[in-house]
Amino acid sequence: MAHHHVTSADIAINGDHLDVSKVAKVKTIALAIAALGTVVSLYLLFFAPEKMRGCYSYSWLFAFYFFLTLSIGGCFWTLLHNVSNSGWGTSVRRTFENLGSTYPWMFLFGIPLLCPQVQQYLYEWMNTHRGAHGNVKEHLHHVDHLLYNKYWYMNIPFWYARVIFWGVGLSAVIIFLRKLSTAQDTDPQPTTKRLFQARFHSTYTLIIFALTITFTGFDFLMGLDYKWFSTMWGVYLFAGSALNSMAVIVLVAAWLKSQGHLKHVTTGEHFHIMGKLLFAFTVFWAYIAFSQFFLIWYAGITEETSYFLIRNTGNWNTAMIFLVFGHFVVPFVILLQAWLKKNPKTLSIMAVYTLAMHVLDHYLITIPERGISLGNINPKVFGGITPSIPGAFWGDILAFVTIGAAFVFFLLRAVGQHSLYPNRDPRILESANLSN
Secondary structure, eight states: OOOOOOOGGGSOTTOOOOOGGGTHHHHHHHHHHHHHHHHHHHHHHHTSOHHHHHHHHHHHHHHHHHHHHHHHHHHHHHHHHHHHTOSGGGGGHHHHHHHHTTHHHHHHTTGGGGSHHHHHHHOHHHHHHHTOOSOHHHHHHHHOHHHHHTTTTSOHHHHHHHHHHHHHHHHHHHHHHHHHHHHGGGOSSOOSHHHHHHHHHHHHHHHHHHHHHHHHIIIIIGGGSTTOOOTTHHHHHHHHHHHHHHHHHHHHHHHHHHTTOSTTTOOHHHHHHHHHHHHHHHHHHHHHHHHHHHHHHHHOOHHHHHHHHHTTSTTHHHHHHHHHIIIIIHHHHHTTOHHHHHOHHHHHHHHHHHHHHHHHHHHHHHTHHHHHHHHHHOHHHHTSSOSOOTTTHHHHHHHHHHHHHHHHHHHHHHHTTSOSSOTTOTTHHHHHTOOO
16 A cells, blocks of 8 residues: 655654653553562572572573573664665664663673572583582593583683673674664764764674674573584574564564654555564574474484483473474464565564564573473482472563563663654655555
């Protein structure tokens, strides 16, 4: 359906700003939940009985990394938009940047994972290192030859250095790019200079993004079982991050549209493209997930197959089978419909569904390791090796709600800080009149 041709007269000279008073109550509630949940979480992580501490460490890791992938994805779409010199994305670029700007805040929730009191339940290899007498490398040579061979990468000082770099590096990238973008909103004589600057600085910083999504996944998740390894792991996490951050972007844009914002500059054509990206990364995620499974199954190496063997014990296999159909088959069939992708409401429903599947995906990545690892650490306290620990699920919900509330608060805070779209970007009219 044709829409009104947008001219410069339709673009507000001071941009489009969210009335922060309309979301003040939601922000207050989100902040209160996050603050209260954080206090309770710190107790459960550091001061509760050992069984609670061990179980909740996994709950916290699951929730932390889930929301971190959404923030990292916001950084990715910002970088990709700048590097590709995208015209269509100009109208929603600020939403990319706002989502990405939550990354520094989300990374702060990883601070408990830097503490040995929490690490002792998550990372067996760190316990081995800390329990070494004298020279660590020499000790590993006699005790665990696999850890000895991985010592160049899996040593505690280097682990801390990497984690600090992932936090500081990508935070600096998104803060700089967002500042460069928002400065244009008040420029009395806007030119393409900032566009070229953003494009240039987004090229080499894409490397920082690629390293961050790959190696945070290695350091926080793959390190749960130091014997396991997959060359597809970084790409698998990237696919989920890109897909579900786009789902968040769809939801934010649709909500703003429903509130009367983004008028003239965002149409069904923009949602159509975002829907296409949801579809594309749904297929890409499935391709990578299958490739990882197929390569591990074909090789049949004990250290690699352990990942899927653990997730085929108890009732985890039911969840894994559901993930295949729920994360790929269902959205694949539904997102084929062009009319659905052009409708913000129907596309938003699929975005919510996709995020729910992302929760299941990351739950299956982290939580099945809990019963195995904790049972090895202290069989008497944790009841031995078991597929799951009864009652631990409530901690998973608490951690998810706590960090999720913080994510909502910082995202709404970012949305209300600047114009909702780059109103003085030279390409805004091109984007507003998009047709695809």
